[in-house]
Amino acid sequence: MGSSFLQANSLALWLFSLFALFTFTEGEKLLVIPQDGSHWLSMRAVVQKLSEKGHEIVVVAPEVNLLLKGEKYYKRKTYPVSYTQADLDIGFQKFSRNLFKKVSFPLTIFQEYWNNMYIINLFFENCESLLKNREIIKYLEEAHFDALFTDPALPCGVILAEYLFIPSVYFFRGFPCSLEHAICKSPNPVSYIPRCYTVHTDRMSFVQRAINLFANSFETTLFKTLYNKYQDIASEFLQRDVHLPTLYRNGSIWLLRYDFVFEYPRPIMPNMVFIGGINCEEAKSLTPEFEAIVNNSGEHGIVVFSLGSMVSEIPMKKAMEIAEGLGTIPQTVLWRYTGEVPPNLAKNTKLVKWLPQNDLLAHPKTRAFITHAGSHGIYEGICNAVPMVLMPLFGDQMDNAKRVESRGAGVILNIIEMTAKDISNALQAVIYDKKYKENIQRLSELHLDRPIHPLDLAVHWVEFVMKHKGAAHLRPAAHDLNWVQYHSIDVIAFLLAVVLLALIISLKCCLFCCRKCCGKGGRVSKKSKSKSQ
């Protein structure tokens, strides 16, 4: 009896272990269509955590790329493209050089447009190569993924989700000009939501509001211009006429790298999930090399300076101006720069090809952060409470910089026009004027006091979409209305017509009655007249 009880117990234990193993390994299948460059950095963290949770992940990437390398967390499926690594590097050098060209308004608009189109066209070749690669498409069709996880800054993943008929999760900062709100039917009042490139805050004067309204009218045109080629290729690939914003609306969840210590509060939609600051990793200890530099900086501490991975070199005249400015402060400056060393580089400035940005910003000796105002860098600045000197270059960076400045946590410099003196003044201000540190400290505390870490939140929603095959319960009915219906124009027109008709009928009735009365009166008076005669 005792033995059989033990046997039954062992069997139960074995069955339980098998069940646990089955539960553990029964992950979902996720297809990832990422965006190359810094966009991938925070998305990669989500992919890694999903992989650790037992999901099977396939990342599709072009053979020639910047950061989309193979890793143990996922299976990488590559496809050939028409350009080489050298072409790509030269392309980015050209782009980088163009950022420092001095042009005046209104040519700045065209330059900005050119910069955006340059990147979009560069990546368009990627997308075209993928969609025309029958072998890889066949593989994706047969793999039966549960969901697609993509950076929708460019719509290749969005088109593929439609083709494969699988739900998708989007992950990015947002489109140029916050077009994600228009696509999600999230109302966008021009009176307090500044439009892109206007460099307004959410508190605008009358003139600024007028400019904002004017800028707003170009947003749809901008979207069309930027994504025209993608609409054509989508139509060709899906073999039907495609309206790109409608395709985008099929995204189940929009994981947006927003946080309202940085963004201005505004209407949002239930399928938007905010994961701003997802890229702020816990600080690791510095390598001995960096540790030594930081420790040798003495009481003055250090300044961290990086213009991001896309800027490889700066025109020598500008680099010398910067070097002169940096030389005027007592802090040690760690400058991430791969271009030619400016000859006037001061002793306090150390040039490095790469720096552990987040770990350095987290160091208590860091006094300021000079940044190009990319959203990743700004979130690292906020997380670590480091006041910033902002040198925006292109895209959303000017608006990002304005947000930080409007919160009193940084100073903006125009990188084209700034002098050594401007750089020196800006650095002195953010380091020695206490209000900058106090403001960024307050923002940092607000940002970090959250009920759940953005990484866990992102992972939750990707798993949610895989498990429930989408999130249809979060899709507003507004998507099924046309423009006239959405704005109730048909109803208003109908009600106005009814009111008008009622008025006309009432008027006609009144006139008819008056005529009757007057007519009668007239006849009576005639009769009485004739009588009197």
Add this chain to the structure above:
Amino acid sequence: MGSSFLQANSLALWLFSLFALFTFTEGEKLLVIPQDGSHWLSMRAVVQKLSEKGHEIVVVAPEVNLLLKGEKYYKRKTYPVSYTQADLDIGFQKFSRNLFKKVSFPLTIFQEYWNNMYIINLFFENCESLLKNREIIKYLEEAHFDALFTDPALPCGVILAEYLFIPSVYFFRGFPCSLEHAICKSPNPVSYIPRCYTVHTDRMSFVQRAINLFANSFETTLFKTLYNKYQDIASEFLQRDVHLPTLYRNGSIWLLRYDFVFEYPRPIMPNMVFIGGINCEEAKSLTPEFEAIVNNSGEHGIVVFSLGSMVSEIPMKKAMEIAEGLGTIPQTVLWRYTGEVPPNLAKNTKLVKWLPQNDLLAHPKTRAFITHAGSHGIYEGICNAVPMVLMPLFGDQMDNAKRVESRGAGVILNIIEMTAKDISNALQAVIYDKKYKENIQRLSELHLDRPIHPLDLAVHWVEFVMKHKGAAHLRPAAHDLNWVQYHSIDVIAFLLAVVLLALIISLKCCLFCCRKCCGKGGRVSKKSKSKSQ
């Protein structure tokens, strides 16, 4: 050496314990102004958890109340009111009886208004007694609370937060007609967001959209009518002219008992936090008495029936109709009812004065839930995946019921007009037609798959507001614009004026030029005419 090391270690441990104790006891001070009745049930859970986290909590309640009893989790501060417990009980009996009066449209509107005003006026006396109690107000002034936590369905807490100049967190389901959205400047398109009492879903026909637009125009009037007396008392108490919606806008965080498996997806604002389902506690085991009833129900299982705590009795004719209907099904019915026992009560129906609703709904033998469609009950139905028969009585219950029905998870009955046959048919449908169970199961899975429990989320945000003295970074700039500015009417009018002026000037110029040319031509032709003569 060893001994001194041990001593140092003990000292460190002691210091650490002291620090931990200090950290644990260093809670913030929270003032709670609750709403009596079922509203308090889920708010109490938040208060309990905050207390467990070391915060000092004071709940202010009228001496005569329904559920606002003293508990170990908080200090209760009571104030005298002008009515007795008997008055309160009679008042609710009168209210309950009125719900079953048969009236026809349009008198239903007045009856609904009367029902709402009855409750509002009943509680108005509470608020008046509190604000006019100098002793308690003096105590509140001197207590220096970090924040105020209130159910803003009635504005007593909102007025007090303004007076005491402390940040506030709101906690409730929402106003009649979702006025919280208008107050928070959350856009509210009439084309797909159904207005209260219309019983529309988010997918409306043309006629329904027209009715919705019409209903929308009464919302502000409704707010004014419902809260008129509170505006007067607020002005008197704060000694200045008060605009109640403006006062409401000062709420730092709105904890709303929303979830989009139940509500229709719509625009929201960053300071709205959704904690729908917060009242679904983990099921506890049943008492032996209930356990026995459930176990004896056999393969058919049980049906749980409750019309909420506000309905104490039902007219006998109606109660008999219900009893007859319940008798037609093979399930055992557990009916929470305190009125006179209907003589035709069938054997399968057990009347109880109270029932553990959530624990019973969580039991696998529960087949259906007959409810008055209050939001607490509906969330318990969703959490436990029990299909519902909905008998809405007043307030938001009709709209709640429609939401459940539109998701295919329940059947609505008109409690005034329903017959025994209707009740029987509805129960048979939700128990035996698989689609109801499948739909509620799907809703339940979606609802429960959340990144953080609503209770933890609510606790986080109350702590956030206490710690950071508000959440100003989530307040949209829209609050600082007037109606004309918000809708950009001034800018549009200005731009139209500019365009019109430009047109007039252009026209004038054209006319002037034409006249010049024609005048010349005229003269020439005259000349030539005279020449030819």
